[in-house]
Amino acid sequence: MPRTALTRDDVLDAAAALVRQLGPEALTMRKLAAELGTAVTSIYWHVGNRESLLDELVARTVREMGAIAPTGRGPLDRVLSIARAQRRMLRDRPHLIAMVHERGLTELMFLPAQQALVHELHDAGLRGARAAEALRAIEFHVIGFVLVxxxxxxxxxxxxxxxxxxxxxxxxxxxxxxxxxxxxxxxxRLFTTTTRALVGSLLCV
Known part of the structure; x- marks a missing residue:
């Protein structure tokens, strides 16, 4: 069978996989070309130079973190679903998240998940300073848990x-x-227990 033509997404997927496994230092255009079984010139044609590739990986990570969507019926379950998804994505992408942080885009990366939390907190009746405190408590808990x-x-x-x-x-x-x-x-189990207790106390459920 003829080989499917290489696409830009193929290059980005392979580059992201390398960074996830080995860190950004391991990402070279030559190594990426070898992983994809193509010429180095083909990599440059699809994504530009290495810095452009790293910039695109950062932008893609920000978009992926922004795709978190709540599931569940009530505010408690929906907030828990956001927290679980955020923890999972942070754990799955430590090197990519570090690259986002180094470029000063951490707050932008977290904004969509925070907006989703705000929506659920409003539905639970929290507004103003109470909602802000609840949002920060949940975010500090999730990020702190991952760091530990x-x-x-x-x-x-x-x-x-x-x-x-x-x-x-x-x-x-x-x-x-x-x-x-x-x-x-x-x-x-520990994350679910602690997050449920925290969110339940914040929502008074």
Missing amino acids: ERNRERSPAQSPAEQDLWDTATAGHDPALARALAAPPDPE
Whole structure:
């Protein structure tokens, strides 16, 4: 079968995949051409030089983060869906998000998700300063949670490890608590629990 002609989106998809896996330093036009099985000149023809390519990856990331849409019936579920989507996208794109931040576009990137949150907060009856405080609390929680997750994943091996520190004595003579704290945390469950508690208290539900 004849090979399908290379498109600009093909180049951007491959470049984004390389940055996600290895970081922007690993993205060279030669490596990208090798990944796509094409000539370097073809890459330049589709996306210009490397800086133009990086700029387009940043613009694309901003657009993707802006595509977050709520799901669910009530304000609580819809706010939770926005928070989950935002966390997932931040975790999936750490290098791309860092590139957005370096170009001073972080606030612009977060604006659509924040506007979606504002809509849900208004539907829940929050307006003015109360809505602003709720919005910031949710955003600080989501972004802070992701930062803690990444810090735990990248931290050097701890000695003593967390599971070695918790026993009946350190857990206030609560053996069930000691066992639970010695086990590795479940980030998905923890995020849902903490976000639901936070949003529920903000919406008074």
